[in-house]
Amino acid sequence: MKGIRTLLTLAALAIVPVGASAQTFNNAFQGFGQDNDQPIQIEAKELQVEDNSKVATFTGDVVVVQGETTLKTQRLKVFYDGSATQGAQQDISRLEASGRVFITSKDQTATGDEADFDMATNMMVMTGREVVLSQGPNVVVGNKLTVNLTTGQADLEAPKSGRVKVLIQPNSLNNTPPAGN
Template identity: 70%
Template sequence: MMKLLQTAMIGTFCLCAAALPSSAQTFSDAFAGFGSNDKAPIEIEAGELQVEDKTNSATFMGDVVVTQGETKLKTDKLRVFYDGSASGSTQQKISKLEATGQVYISSKDQTATGDAASFDMKQEVMVMTGKKVVLSQGPNVVVGNRLTVNLKTGKADLQAPKSGRVKVLIQPNSLKNK
């Protein structure tokens, strides 16, 4: 298993996906997200890691899998941008994450999939895009092509393609007793 080269970088790594707005209560218990448990370790596995001090970034490539607690991110490539130098002994702060190539995020019975996702940690905003962005909880599904989530408030906006509409499928009583 490949862990992040600088363990200091792990301390502030935060990756979240959040609920749909309150008008769609079906998804109100959205992803707990990476960073929700500061004490839980974050594991990153990848075929390759490149650390680029000049650009303050690290790039994981090849079947990247990031896990913290019950939350998992899978993607082809993950680029992590941080403040400061990776070779320094002080703790690094992650400023931005960019996941590309079949992005899959899951937590418990909830998943989100798309072609790319970016996480701006300073603005606390996640944007997932793709030809088809799918957010699901159990048998309930919402489909669009751009999901924007305020990681602080949990407010989400799912947009439809220009030539289409947002689609929602909710199974009656599917979330009862959960």
């Protein structure tokens, strides 16, 4: 399960500003993944382990909690190297979350239809009809988010017939109240 902890940490780091909004959203999603030393709790309706294929699949209202970070989805496939009998000692190579993926930590959220985490390349791709990143009242919307979890480089793409949308509320990204208050 060390890999799932890494997933949450990396997913959290993945939610970073992109494109023209980079300076405004600087550190906006920094809170994700700060609970590396916390235990991981996974709940699902079913767990199926296919040791020959090296895949563990959690299905049915899957909830992964580590500290203040929560991942919710309908299906989580964990691809690992080693044997299931090694317990937490096997290495996680890839994770696939599908069925309305929701990641939250404090006032920060990321949602999409699917999310893939490749541990070898340290890349995360979240896709969906709408991929929504938010912190409090601030929102960024596209349909494909690709993040290099090592560098923090992120790319949010718009649907073929649409545009990336950003909503930033004045004074919402700093702790300083607006002038006159």
